[in-house]
Amino acid sequence: MAIITISRGSYSKGKEVAEKVASHLGYKCISREVLLDASEHFNIPEMKLVRAIHDAPSILDRFSRTRQAFFAYIRYALAQHVKEDNLVYHGLAGHLLLKGIPNVLKVRVIADLADRIRAEMKRERISEEAARSLLLKDDEERRKWTQSLYGVDPQDSSLYDLVVHVHKLTVDDAVEIISDTAQRTPFKTTKQVRQKMEDYGLACQLKAGLADSFDNVGVKSEYGSILVYAKGNDHYVQRVRKRATEVTGRMSGVNELEVHAVRKLPLDVV
Amino acid sequence: MSIILISSDHYETCRAVAQQVAESTGYALLDRKILGEVASASRIPEPKILKSLEPSSSTVGLPAKVRNRALAAIQSAVMVRLLDDKVVCYGLAAHLYVLGVSHVLKIRILCKEEERVSLMATERNVGIEKARKLLKKQEAVQKRWSLDVFGRDETNPSLYDMVINMSQIEPDEAVNAIVETVSYRKFQSMTYSIKCLKDRELSIRVRLALMEKYSDVDVTADGATVVVRTKALRREKRKKTENIRALAGQISGVSYVEVHAGRDIFRQAAESA
Numbered sequence: 126m127a128i129i130t131i132s133r134g135s136y137s138k139g140k141e142v143a144e145k146v147a148s149h150l151g152y153k154c155i156s157r158e159v160l161l162d163a164s165e166h167f168n169i170p171e172m173k174l175v176r177a178i179h180d181a182p183s184i185l186d187r188f189s190r191t192r193q194a195f196f197a198y199i200r201y202a203l204a205q206h207v208k209e210d211n212l213v214y215h216g217l218a219g220h221l222l223l224k225g226i227p228n229v230l231k232v233r234v235i236a237d238l239a240d241r242i243r244a245e246m247k248r249e250r251i252s253e254e255a256a257r258s259l260l261l262k263d264d265e266e267r268r269k270w271t272q273s274l275y276g277v278d279p280q281d282s283s284l285y286d287l288v289v290h291v292h293k294l295t296v297d298d299a300v301e302i303i304s305d306t307a308q309r310t311p312f313k314t315t316k317q318v319r320q321k322m323e324d325y326g327l328a329c330q331l332k333a334g335l336a337d338s339f340d341n342v343g344v345k346s347e348y349g350s351i352l353v354y355a356k357g358n359d360h361y362v363q364r365v366r367k368r369a370t371e372v373t374g375r376m377s378g379v380n381e382l383e384v385h386a387v388r389k390l391p392l393d394v395v
Numbered sequence: 396m397s398i399i400l401i402s403s404d405h406y407e408t409c410r411a412v413a414q415q416v417a418e419s420t421g422y423a424l425l426d427r428k429i430l431g432e433v434a435s436a437s438r439i440p441e442p443k444i445l446k447s448l449e450p451s452s453s454t455v456g457l458p459a460k461v462r463n464r465a466l467a468a469i470q471s472a473v474m475v476r477l478l479d480d481k482v483v484c485y486g487l488a489a490h491l492y493v494l495g496v497s498h499v500l501k502i503r504i505l506c507k508e509e510e511r512v513s514l515m516a517t518e519r520n521v522g523i524e525k526a527r528k529l530l531k532k533q534e535a536v537q538k539r540w541s542l543d544v545f546g547r548d549e550t551n552p553s554l555y556d557m558v559i560n561m562s563q564i565e566p567d568e569a570v571n572a573i574v575e576t577v578s579y580r581k582f583q584s585m586t587y588s589i590k591c592l593k594d595r596e597l598s599i600r601v602r603l604a605l606m607e608k609y610s611d612v613d614v615t616a617d618g619a620t621v622v623v624r625t626k627a628l629r630r631e632k633r634k635k636t637e638n639i640r641a642l643a644g645q646i647s648g649v650s651y652v653e654v655h656a657g658r659d660i661f662r663q664a665a666e667s668a
Contacts, residue, residue, distance in 0.1 A: 288558035311563040
């Protein structure tokens with residue numbers, strides 16, 4: 126009874142590990158499904174969402190509300206899956222999207238560059254040089270993307286609970302290690318954790334409803350009481366309040382809504 | 396029959412985990428207690444031996460020659476003990492120089508950041524924010540040290556088989572994971588992996604012996620054959636090669652010595668200037 130996010134570079138065998146872990150534990154395994162759900166729910170072409178979470182943002186993109194809105198939509202779609210529990214997510218940035226949910230086992234699967242190059246050469250039928258260049262470019266895109274959104278380097282081990290190096294350890298060993306860890310006490314879904322997941326789902330839903338019009342907004346929920354933090358002048362805060370009231374009116378499970386004006390957004394908000 | 400090397404961003408945590416792993420597996424614990432013996436065998440004072448393992452942000456550290464010799468002495472002592480097999484080693488930077496041996500399981504343990512910050516705040520008697528900054532600085536110094544001395548970034552996860560973050564995982568669970576992983580067949584010693592370790596042990600032993608006279612040598616070993624790479628001026632090349640061959644040939648386990656002396660362009664340029 127846990128949620129596992131598996132972060133990986135291209136050709137790191139992370140996908141294979143994720144699928145095998147899910148099958149071993151009887152969990153649902155998702156990746157692209159989150160994008161499809163977001164695309165369908167918010168009526169955005171999937172390709173645009175893929176670009177928003179894959180490509181490194183340009184300088185203009187960093188301040189783009191659209192990009193942030195897409196990101197909120199994807200997080201909302203993921204939060205809906207998370208509520209169902211027993212999940213392995215191996216799409217982009219799961220460990221960052223689900224920041225704040227306590228029972229998530231965050232795993233990174235890594236492989237040696239030489240092994241990855243060999244896999245890329247075999248699959249794409251390209252030269253060693255071309256494969257190396259593609260892999261390094263892809264790693265760099267992902268690094269810049271995570272850096273711009275979260276200010277962290279995805280290769281920093283401290284972002285994960287477990288980093289498994291698939292080289293001496295095989296895919297099956299990695300599956301065994303991850304499955305075993307996921308069943309340990311800190312990752313079990315308790316009543317409190319379930320409540321946190323519900324709250325996280327509510328916060329993500331409201332954030333997705335606000336993200337297309339407001340960028341300096343943070344949302345959190347505690348037992349169905351939603352707190353919205355808005356960074357801006359009185360007029361801005363009033364507009365946020367009005368929109369938040371409209372959105373929460375269509376949501377179920379909301380007990381209360383408070384909107385606060387702040388100078389700096391708290392760290393524990395979505 | 397395996398070897399477990401444990402590294403961490405926090406020495407005390409590393410020690411606690413290593414001790415528990417050693418108890419659970421029944422393996423011998425190899426740690427800084429050997430430094431006294433290393434000091435007497437190498438005739439380098441123990442404080443200097445210890446200092447060579449501790450990165451310092453100060454510009455007044457150990458002279459490079461002393462530091463390299465001290466580290467080579469530590470490496471040699473560690474390698475000999477690793478040959479005994481069934482060893483859990485920590486605190487001796489072995490993860491940075493025991494490479495290419497298949498029955499070695501390398502683990503990195505990451506301590507809870509908040510715990511490290513509060514420990515630093517208590518140790519240095521400073522506030523939390525100041526302690527956080529000091530910790531970042533300490534991490535940068537540690538990383539630079541591993542790169543300077545061994546040419547490897549010890550924070551790079553690909554240096555290890557597994558990295559365990561103790562933010563959510565309890566020490567007992569980390570120990571269980573390590574003990575289970577080391578029981579995998581691929582971490583059992585084999586004739587070839589033991590040979591790899593023996594070759595490394597011999598190469599570092601030869602390097603240590605040569606370092607007293609020649610500090611710039613690089614040594615590899617394959618069975619009883621030793622290859623020494625060094626640099627020399629044209630006029631001293633023959634003499635240096637013969638000396639190295641003679642010195643290395645006296646070491647037990649060495650039957651053939653090959654010396655490659657490249658041109659020392661920096662000294663040559665300095666002498667011609």
